[in-house]
Amino acid sequence: MVSVCMATYNGAAFIEEQIRSILTQLRAEDELVISDDGSGDGTLDIICQIADDRIRLYHGNFRDVIRNFQYALSKAKGDYIFLADQDDVWLPGKVTKMIELLQKYDLVISDSEVVDEQLQQLHASFFAYFGSGKGLLKNIARSTYYGSCMAFRKSLLKNALPFPATREIGHDLWIGLVAEMIGTVYFYPEALIKYRRHGETFTSAGTGKSKRGLIKKLKGRMIMMKEVIKYYLKYKICKKV
Numbered sequence: 001m002v003s004v005c006m007a008t009y010n011g012a013a014f015i016e017e018q019i020r021s022i023l024t025q026l027r028a029e030d031e032l033v034i035s036d037d038g039s040g041d042g043t044l045d046i047i048c049q050i051a052d053d054r055i056r057l058y059h060g061n062f063r064d065v066i067r068n069f070q071y072a073l074s075k076a077k078g079d080y081i082f083l084a085d086q087d088d089v090w091l092p093g094k095v096t097k098m099i100e101l102l103q104k105y106d107l108v109i110s111d112s113e114v115v116d117e118q119l120q121q122l123h124a125s126f127f128a129y130f131g132s133g134k135g136l137l138k139n140i141a142r143s144t145y146y147g148s149c150m151a152f153r154k155s156l157l158k159n160a161l162p163f164p165a166t167r168e169i170g171h172d173l174w175i176g177l178v179a180e181m182i183g184t185v186y187f188y189p190e191a192l193i194k195y196r197r198h199g200e201t202f203t204s205a206g207t208g209k210s211k212r213g214l215i216k217k218l219k220g221r222m223i224m225m226k227e228v229i230k231y232y233l234k235y236k237i238c239k240k241v
Contacts, residue, residue, distance in 0.1 A: 001029055001030060001031070001077060001078040001079055001080070002026060002027070002030040002031070002078045002079075002080050002081075002082065002095060002099070003030070003031050003033055003076035003077055003078030003080070003081050003082070004022055004026070004030070004031070004032045004033065004081075004082045004083075004084050005033045005035075005069065005072040005073050005075075005076055005081060005082070005083055005084065006018075006019075006032065006033070006034045006035075006072065006083075006084040006085070006086060007034075007035050007036075007037065007065055007068040007069045007071075007072055007086070008034055008035070008036045008037065008039060008043055008047075008086045009036065009037040009038070009039055009043070009065070009068070009086075010039045010040065010041040010043060011039070011041075011043050011086035011087060012039070012041045012042040012043045012046055013087070014086065014087040014088075014117075014196060015043055015046055015047070015086045015087070016046050016050065017089055018084065018085070018086060018087060018088055018089060018090070019032065019047070019050055019055075020050070021089045021090040021091075022084060022090050023050075023052055023054060023055075024092075025090065025092070025093075025094060025095040025096070026054055026095065028054070030054060030078065031054050031055075031056055031076075031077060031078065032052075032054055032055045032056070032084075033056050033058070033072050033073075033075050033076055034047060034055060034056070034057050034058065034072065035058045035059075035060050035068050035069070035071045035072035035075070036057065036058070036059055036060065037060050037061065037062050037063060037064075037065070037068045038059075038060070038061050038063070043086075044057075056075065058071065058072065058075060064167070065171075066163060066167065066170060066171045069083070069147070069171040069172075070161065070162065070163050070171060073157060073161065073171075074161070076154070076157070078154065079153065079154050080098075080099055080102055080151060080152075080153060080154070081151065081152055081153075081154060081157055082095070082098065082150070082151045083147035083148065083150045083151070083171075083172060084147075084148065085147070085148040087196045087198070088112075088148050088193050088194060088195055088196050089119065089193065089194040089196070090192070090193050091113075091191065091192050091193055091194065093192070094110070094192040094193060097110075097188070097190075097192060098110065098151040098188075098192070099151075101186060101188060102151060102152070102153060104184070104186070105183075105184045105185060105186040106152060106153050106155070106156045106179050106182075106183030106184050106185065107150065107151070107152040107153075107156055107175065107176065107179035107183065107184070107185045107186070108150070108151050108152070108185075108186050108187075108188055109132070109145060109146070109149050109150045109151075109176070109185070109186075109187055109188065110149045110187075110188045110190060110191070110192040110193070111125050111126055111127045111132075111149070111187075111188065111189050111190055111191045111192070112125075112126040112146075112148070112149050112191050112192065112193045112194070112195040113125070113126070113191040113193070113194050113195065114126050114129060114195050114197055115194045115195065115196055115197065116196070116197055116198070117196065117197075117198045119194055119196070122197060124191070125189075125191065126146070126149075126191075126195055127144075127187065127189060130144060131144065132144035132146075132187060133187055134180060134185055134187065135180075136177060136180055136181070136228065139173060139176060139177065139180075140177075140221060140224045140225060140228065141221065143170065143172075143173040143176075145170075145172045145173045145175070145176030145177070146172060146195075147170075147171065147172030147175075148193060148195060149192070149193060149195070150172055150175070150176070152175060152179065156175070156178065156179055156182075156183055157175070159178055159182055159235070160174060160175045160178040160179075164227045164231075166223055166227065168220040168223040168224055169223070169224055169227060174227075177228055178231065181228070181231065181232050181235065182235055
């Protein structure tokens with residue numbers, strides 16, 4: 001069984017196109033788990049109008065994308081779990097290919113085609129544009145674990161939840177770091193989604209620009225390192241018991 005987990009908030013502009021691109025790839029027994037964080041722009045109406053029994057809609061009031069995704073993931077029933085953003089488009093064959101790779105790896109992250117609001121190509125490869133790849137220190141310094149392109153086994157999720165109680169580590173980055181510490185990871189070099197770039201979602205990624213000062217960024221990296229070390233030591237101790 002496949003569970004696709006999506007966290008929504010005021011995504012009316014693009015969400016129907018994304019949901020339909022996902023549902024066309026799911027079987028009758030699969031599910032699309034959506035946790036909405038109090039949308040007020042018609043997002044919920046659009047989801048309800050699709051009227052598909054595979055959609056499981058939950059309502060939260062977190063005002064926090066990490067907690068919202070954590071809630072969606074806590075409701076997932078599938079053996080294979082996909083993360084999905086509310087504004088992208090999945091390309092045909094994504095689910096089939098990712099499940100095939102998950103027979104060998106605990107977590108797979110695919111490349112994506114970066115597009116504008118009208119789905120016109122900006123960059124053919126997000127991996128090449130952003131320098132994506134494995135490595136704990138690499139990804140602590142600059143995360144290349146993007147949930148929109150990620151799928152993993154349920155067994156990995158059990159080891160990744162709950163997420164650290166800090167906003168310095170995104171849900172997708174944390175899952176990726178845990179996978180590197182205790183499992184196997186593969187960056188698949190084929191674009192399986194159209195990753196939509198627009199003002200609200202794709203700001204400084206890959207540009208080297210950030211609104212955060214150096215001190216704040218360094219503090220954030222230190223928090224990440226602390227959480228990774230704490231998790232790794234705890235995991236090793238548990239394995240010995």
